[in-house]
Amino acid sequence: MNISQDEFKNISLHVNGVERVLAIEPRLSLLDALRDHLGLPGTKKGCNQGACGACTVLVDGERINSCLALAIQYQGREIVTIEGLAPSGVLHAMQQAFIEHDGFQCGYCTPGQICSALGMLNEFRNGVPSAVTPNSGVSTELTDAELRERMSGNLCRCGAYVGIRDAIHQVYRATAP
Amino acid sequence: MNNFTYSTATDTRSALKLFSESPDRKARFLAGGTNLIDLMREGIEQPRSLVDITRVPLAEVQELPGGDLRVGAMVRNSHLAAHALVREKYPLLSQAILMGASAQLRNMATTGGNLMQRTRCYYFYDGAAACNKRVPGSGCDAIEGFNRIHAILGTSPKCIATHPSDMCVALAALDANVNITGPSGDRRLAFTDFHRLPGDTPEIDTNLQPGELITSVDLPASSSGLPSAYRKVRDRASYAFALVSVAAALKVEDGIIREVRLALGGVSHKPWRASVAEDLLRGKAPTPDNFARAAAAELAPAIPRRGNTFKVELGKRTIALVLSDLAAVQGAER
Numbered sequence: 001m002n003i004s005q006d007e008f009k010n011i012s013l014h015v016n017g018v019e020r021v022l023a024i025e026p027r028l029s030l031l032d033a034l035r036d037h038l039g040l041p042g043t044k045k046g047c048n049q050g051a052c053g054a055c056t057v058l059v060d061g062e063r064i065n066s067c068l069a070l071a072i073q074y075q076g077r078e079i080v081t082i083e084g085l086a087p088s089g090v091l092h093a094m095q096q097a098f099i100e101h102d103g104f105q106c107g108y109c110t111p112g113q114i115c116s117a118l119g120m121l122n123e124f125r126n127g128v129p130s131a132v133t134p135n136s137g138v139s140t141e142l143t144d145a146e147l148r149e150r151m152s153g154n155l156c157r158c159g160a161y162v163g164i165r166d167a168i169h170q171v172y173r174a175t176a177p
Numbered sequence: 178m179n180n181f182t183y184s185t186a187t188d189t190r191s192a193l194k195l196f197s198e199s200p201d202r203k204a205r206f207l208a209g210g211t212n213l214i215d216l217m218r219e220g221i222e223q224p225r226s227l228v229d230i231t232r233v234p235l236a237e238v239q240e241l242p243g244g245d246l247r248v249g250a251m252v253r254n255s256h257l258a259a260h261a262l263v264r265e266k267y268p269l270l271s272q273a274i275l276m277g278a279s280a281q282l283r284n285m286a287t288t289g290g291n292l293m294q295r296t297r298c299y300y301f302y303d304g305a306a307a308c309n310k311r312v313p314g315s316g317c318d319a320i321e322g323f324n325r326i327h328a329i330l331g332t333s334p335k336c337i338a339t340h341p342s343d344m345c346v347a348l349a350a351l352d353a354n355v356n357i358t359g360p361s362g363d364r365r366l367a368f369t370d371f372h373r374l375p376g377d378t379p380e381i382d383t384n385l386q387p388g389e390l391i392t393s394v395d396l397p398a399s400s401s402g403l404p405s406a407y408r409k410v411r412d413r414a415s416y417a418f419a420l421v422s423v424a425a426a427l428k429v430e431d432g433i434i435r436e437v438r439l440a441l442g443g444v445s446h447k448p449w450r451a452s453v454a455e456d457l458l459r460g461k462a463p464t465p466d467n468f469a470r471a472a473a474a475e476l477a478p479a480i481p482r483r484g485n486t487f488k489v490e491l492g493k494r495t496i497a498l499v500l501s502d503l504a505a506v507q508g509a510e511r
Binding site for chain 1: 178179180181182183184185207210211214215217218219225226227229231255258259264268271272275276278279280281282284285414415416
């Protein structure tokens with residue numbers, strides 16, 4: 001793949017289970033591609049510099065900041081946004097838990113929080129350590145300390161952290177193997 | 178963000194070729210993008226071409242015949258921190274990585290890219306400020322400005338920026354080596370020779386030459402299994418850059434320090450290997466007095482500024498605390 005400056009080129013992105021083709025300049029971020037080109041404004045632009053986590057999406061099951069990703073780099077990858085969690089209109093368990101626990105006030109950080117929480121639970125269950133995990137072995141229980149450390153990449157300026165924490169704990173317990 | 182030509186490399190050879198074909202031979206290699214894309218959006222970096230190296234097959238962690246561990250340049254930070262061999266042999270590295278950035282960023286950022294991070298100095302990021310690193314010869318607004326986060330060791334009158342990485346502080350303590358390929362062949366640099374002090378040319382962060390590419394980082398077998406710890410002091414408990422960080426390994430036998438490795442983050446333009454303190458401690462008893470004396474000697478040449486005088490004492494205390502803890506877990510402190 002080679003794109004010259006000021007040239008638009010068709011690329012294809014696999015988003016929420018659907019192959020989408022879009023004409024882009026190489027400088028287009030994945031975040032702007034989702035919001036402005038693919039009609040998926042659920043993913044939010046907060047700081048646009050990788051500091052707030054509002055733009056978090058899942059790529060091949062791993063959470064990333066879509067604002068620091070160039071769309072062109074993510075061809076052939078499986079991208080899931082907040083819109084992909086409830087394709088038939090039935091809320092995902094994590095979305096339902098955020099409602100039940102008041103896991104938001106203004107709601108702007110929520111799509112990023114939810115995608116991040118799902119990526120986090122995958123990481124935790126795959127034995128990925130965090131800064132508070134004991135050096136040897138794995139954490140077997142998602143303690144508050146583990147949850148807070150692992151979700152620190154998502155800021156909520158309303159301060160709904162307690163509800164967010166409770167929502168994630170609930171989904172974690174409900175999906176225990 | 179200015180526009181640019183984008184091309185993808187499939188192996189190191191094509192990466193070097195694409196660089197050499199770039200219009201001004203100033204292409205930048207793009208990996209995780211967590212720092213470069215941000216700098217480009219802010220207009221601090223304005224490359225006319227990017228060579229995407231994320232498909233270059235350098236994402237393996239492999240044990241070498243001699244026992245060293247080779248970490249490919251494209252290994253993601255999160256994968257490296259979670260790797261079973263790293264956690265078993267070099268827990269210091271795993272800890273340091275996990276204390277940096279956020280989970281999202283660690284899922285994107287690569288080993289090579291972590292080494293190539295640029296400073297988080299506010300004045301470097303502010304196009305309206307004087308910054309010798311951004312515009313050589315323009316001055317340094319940090320020296321008389323808000324410099325709470327800035328360097329105290331190895332500074333120059335031109336620049337007091339710090340290197341922001343946690344991972345690199347551990348690599349400096351572990352005697353890692355950096356493998357590089359380039360137009361004139363392959364070479365290898367000791368990790369502590371990779372980054373530079375600012376001197377008269379703060380615009381040059383590393384000793385990597387134009388067109389050269391990091392291929393891997395080697396962790397020596399001799400650093401494997403040492404009792405070690407990474408301690409990071411910062412303004413909040415998670416997801417913040419270090420004010421001061423300490424990477425330490427300490428081996429005590431028969432009441433004597435047999436091996437000590439010490440590196441500091443948040444205090445210098447490069448990960449600061451504390452060899453003055455190490456030399457004072459090797460062969461000595463692991464006592465609080467000896468730790469405090471060694472820490473004081475390491476920090477003696479510090480030049481603090483108005484906003485960061487606290488870093489001198491913080492550095493001394495953090496060094497002494499980490500070493501004391503490592504001695505205590507070996508039942509060696511008396």
